[in-house]
Amino acid sequence: MSGFIRHIITIIAAITFPVAVLTANDGQEPVADTATSSEAGQENAVETAPDVDIKSMLFGHIGDSYQWHITKIGQTDIVIPLPVIVHSSTGWHCFMSSKLEEGPYKGLYCAEGGKYDGKIVEKDASGNEIRPLDISITKNVAGLMINSLIVVLLILGCSRWYRKHDVLKEAPTGLAAVLEPVITFINDDVIKAVIPEHQSRKYAPYLLTAFFFILVNNLMGIIPVFPGGANTTGNIAVTLVLALITFLAVNLFANRHYWKDIFWPDVPWWLKVPVPLIPMTELLGIFTKPFALMIRLFANIMAGHAIILSFVSIVFLTVKLGPAINGTMSFITVFFGIFMDLLEILVAFIQAYVFTMLSAVFIGLAHEGEDTVNESPAITEGNPMTEENGKNTENQK
C-alpha cells in the first residue's frame, strides 16, 4: 500500500519536475526502485539485464508508437491503447492497438527489426513483410490532437473575451490578458514588420496559428507524462506539413517581381545566358528555404529531447560503477537535467518564433515591392513632367 502511494507521489512529482524525480529517486536506491517514473519504464532493463539499451530507449521516446506508454508499475505496463486504422490486402481494419499484444490480428502484426521495425506489417504471398496503408491514431497523432485542442481552446477562449467585452472600455483580463501581448508581439513585430500592410492581414491567421501550434507542441513535448511527452514537433512528418504550408503560402500568391527575381535576376547577363546559373540556384532556393525550416524545427526539438534523455540515462549507466560514483553522477545529472529542461523551454519559444519569423520573411519576399507597384503609375506620370520642365528651362536659356 505504501509503495502504491509512493508511486502516485512520484508520478505527481514527475509531472512537475521530471528529470529530478527520476534521478533523485535513483540516487538513493541505485538499482531497485527505478521503475517508478515515466521514463523509468524503459529503464527496467537495469533489473534484468546488466547492459542498458540506451539507443532503443532513446528512439523509443523520440519515435512514434501505436500505444501511449505511461509507466510501468511492478511488472504491469500502464498504457493507453490507441486505435489502429490500416488498409491491408484484406481491406480496411480498425481496432485497438492492445489487440496486437496477443499476437497477429487478422494477419497484421508489429514488425521486430528489419526495414519496418516497430511498424504494423503483413506478409504478402511470398512471405515478405509489406506495410499496408497505415493511418493509425498513433501516439504522435493523439498528441497532436490533444495539443491542437489546447491551442484552439486557448485562442477561442481569448477571442471569446473580445466578443463579450468592449475593448474601448475594458482592459483585457484573464486569458486574453496573457495571450494578447504575445499575439500583438507576433502580429506587429514579426508579421507586419516584413509583409506589406494589405497582405499581412491575409497571412496573419496562418502565421499566428503556426506560432501557437509549434509553441504548444514544443512545450507539451517537454512534459514527460500523458498528455504531454509526445515528440510531435521533433517528428519530421509534422515539420514537413508545416514547411509545406509555408511553401504553398509563399509560392501560390507570389507576385511578378518575385518570379522575375528568380528567373531573370539583376546579375550580369553571362550568369543567366546561355547557362542559367543564377536562375537555377534561385529555383533551388524555392525548395531549400522551406526544407531548412522543416529540418531546423525537427532537429532542434529532437536534439533537445535526445540530450535530456541522454542525461537521464547517465544515471543508469553509472549504476555499475558503484554507489559513490553513481550518487555523484546522479547529482550532476539532476543539475544538468534542470538546466536542459529550462533551456528546452527557451528553445520551445525560440523555435516557434524563428519558424514564424522566417515564414513571414519568405512571404514578405514574395510580395516585395508591392507598395511601390501601387505608386509606380504616379512615378511614370511624374517623369514626363520633369522632362518637360527640363525642356522649358533649356528653352528659357
Next chain:
Amino acid sequence: MSLLMPDTGLLFWMLVIFVTVLAILAKWGFPVITSMVDKRKKYIDESLQLAKKADEKMSALLKEQARIIGEAREEQNKILKEAAEARNNIIRQAQEQARDEAAKIIAEAKVQIEADKESAISQIRSQVALLSVNVAEKVIRKTLATDKEQKELIETMVKESLKIDPDTIKN
C-alpha cells in the same frame, strides 16, 4: 534512419489536424483578436490626437485671453489719458475765459475812467474860464472908465479869449 523518413499516416493526420486548427482559428480566433486590438489602437491614437488638439485649442484660448486683457488695459490707459487731457483742457479754457473776462472788465473800467477824466477836465476848464471871466470882469470894471485905449484892450482880450477856447465859448 526512420527518424528522417516521414510516416505516411502521421503526415496525413498532421495535415488534417493542422488545416482544421488553421480553419477554426482563422475563422473565429485570430481575426477577432487582431481586429479588436487594432480597433483599440486606433481609438487610443485618435484619443491622443484629440487630446493634442484640445491642448492646442486651450493654449490658443489662453493666448486670446491674454490678448484681450492687454487690449482692455490699453483701452483703460487711453481713456484715463483722454480724461486727464479733457480735464486739463477744461481748466485751461476756464482760465482763459476768466482772463478774457477780466481783461474786458478792466478795459471797460479804463474807458469809463477816461471818460470820467475827460468830463472832469472839461468841467474844470469851464470853471477856470468862468473864474477868469469873473476875474477879468473885476479887473475891467476898474479901468473901463478911461478912453478908447482901454476899449481896444478889451477887444483884443475878447479875441484872445475866444482863441483860447472856442469850446468854452460855444458852451
